[in-house]
Amino acid sequence: MVTLTINGNEHQVDAEADMPLLWVIRDLVGLTGTKFGCGMAQCGACTVLLDGAPVRSCQTFVGDIGVAKVTTIEGLAGKVAKTVQTVWADLDVPQCGYCQSGQIMSATDLLTNNPKPTDDDIDAAMTGNLCRCATYHRIRAGIHEAAKRLEA
């Protein structure tokens, strides 16, 4: 049994050390906002925060997490995250929406560390998050809009 702290709650899970955090979160804990897209850290759909820093949960093994705290889209909190989520709905960024939990995780991390990102900053920070609907145009606009609202 492994003990994990996810979104502030402790979970005891029956997982072997090599089980990816993604499947622990989805199949053992039952939180489905974190998505499976590629299984090899190529698409970013499974992005979660580990002690506040974004990681690809499909390539993060549960045995390596130790006492680090996991935050998924369901537990995302704070002014930056909430602003990003509000802007995402206001600008109708999502189409199918499947990759958007991961996009929002990465966007929140970007704005937390860089309150006024340029287009190039956005491209660099978000390039690991694939969106097959190609909502990139609005993701860029959404990050700029969130930055503006956070500054105000």
Add this chain to the structure above:
Amino acid sequence: MIPKLMQYVVLPTVQAQASRRQFLLGVFAAGTGIAVGYRILAASPAVASGTPADEAGPHTFSPYLTIDGDGKVTVLSSQFEMGQGSYNGLATLVADELDADWSAIDVRGVAGNVKAYGNVAFGGAIQGTGGSTSMVTSWERYRKAGAAARAVLVAAAASEWGVPPAEITIENGVLAHPSGKTGGFGAFAAKAAAIPTPADVKLKQPGDWKLIGNAKLKRFDSARKANGTEQYTIDIKLPGMLTAVMIHPPLFGAKLKSFDAAAARAVKGVVDVVETPRGIAVVGEHMWAAMKGRDAVTVVWDETAAEKRSSQELMSMYKDLAGKAPTAVARKDGDVEAGFAAAAKVIEASYEFPYLAHAAMEPLNAVARRNEDGTLEIWGGHQFPDVYQTLASQIVGITPDKVQLHVMKTGGSFGRRAVFDGDVVVEAVYIAKAIGYRAPVKVQWTREDDMRAGRYRPAYVHQLKAGIDSSGKLVAWSAHVVGQSIMAKTMFDGMVQNGVDPTSVEGANNLPYVIPNQIVGLTTTDVGVPVLWWRSVGSTHTAFAAETFIDEVAEAAGRDPIEYRLSMLEPQSRHATVLKLAAEKAGWTKPLPKGRFRGVSVAESFGSVVAQIAEVSTDGKGGVKVERVVAAVDCGLTVNPDQVRAQVEGGIGFGLGAILGEEITLTAGKVDQSNFDAYTPLRIDAMPVVEVHILASANPPTGIGEPGVPPVGPAVANAVYKALGKRIRVMPFTKTLNA
């Protein structure tokens, strides 16, 4: 400046509507198990149980909507939602006629009532989502459903208040009478649902629309997609559910000889390893257990009948065939030989298009459960529900009415979930059957399965030839398309007429330009690689070949690319109108900053016409970047203008990714790519700035999910030619730019 009323019938994909309808009806009549108009378990649980609904509802007004006791309106969508916004569009139609409160609207996918949900654009005898037809089939149907529900709500309130119905108004989900009486939908829903809906309803005049055409209307489902609560097929979790992964044949057409699952069965969490007609399924308590178990299975395949050719071999065969006479003719006007003989100048070019994967973000999946009463339930992306219902019923040995489909939203599709053989859906049923229906089972493909197990945009070669007279006028045109048929030998085989699969030549055999002598030929190849429609289907390749070649012709004639196109178009035509709009918005006649170059294209698909002007920059080292794309769109009346923009923005990114760097290749029959490291859709750093300009139109809505895709490739290629002097004729671009 509104172009002449568009006609659905001119669309290549719908042109053979009658034959498709006849064909489908023929199939039904032949007793394959699908009955026209057969009604399975009703859509809403309250109705399905057959018990009278209590005050809480949902109260069913028609096959198209229910209203709860708390006033919530649920639109029952015949159209499957994969991100394209059809749910939002249908909800807009209903809510506007109903004068509903937009914040109290939800949408649920439904299936199993072809009489109510059959796609009008497909002839009505089959429910399905595709060909960008959701608004075409729903435009009348869902507005009428909203208006009919409104009428009975008013009647219920009138009877309760003892006032004439004509004195009742509805605004934002609230019924009101001048006497001061008011009430929400919920207060009258139960009573209203019991009143027969009028057969004939009066629809609003366009001037009275509040939601249709409202550019400020937001999607009803964005918030749930931003907080992770939207539910997709992958998120289904039923009590006791098991998860399965598949081992598919390594080559298309290979058959299972034997397998050893002893080691797999010893993996913790593995419950069973079973054989199905589509491969071996490893069934586990959860996904990771199934995946680990899969690694431990050893399989021997019989590859005797498998497709073993490489994509290089296929391409070389296609190029050879392209130089020969076509085996079928899709269009012939005038005297082509005489046209070429009289031409002052003749140019030729050949184009190569690879296989492409849909690679939707949610890898394919489905969930099946057999219930104690013998019924079967399937959760999935049911893009062709009637087909899946029938196939599933045959596997289980029950009648189709005992199969209930739960239509899930999916993380993309781009055509991939509209399959003839029900692939992943029937896999779920086969696995459930193989484990004796002892538990519900979800089959979940990994990315590798999704990329390697097939169904691709077919590979094609185009051979084009054009002749111009001494004044530069285009007098002769010949196109030869070589590649696999999507519809032949499927349930749509009846659509293939005189050897021409319309999806192979759409966009090539309906060029808008006045060309007196032209021939469009087709050679259909027989290859064992499974193919399918891929967002914008034939126009993914035909528009590229035609619109880059027209650019070459314009250059040969010494003319401006837009002016030359306009010279071959009716001045009031939709094509001319969007071209002029795009040119104006992109500043076509204005000089560009140093290092920037422009290209143009225009393409019609699914009843809509889109012109795009791309601007590229160069890094001075042979590299190019697409900086900006200006699109002008005529898709008839726009129900959700902001969603039209979103579809064109996304379509541009989707199409751009494909031409810049996507390809599926085969080595000795085996697919080389397996994940996003080698198959590379567009990422944000390559996404241009996009501007979408929508032509004001009062014509009925036409497609928008796909038409943004075709023009981007040729517009960019034409700009790249200006930038680098290289004509790109082999996809993806990396093959030419890195050469």
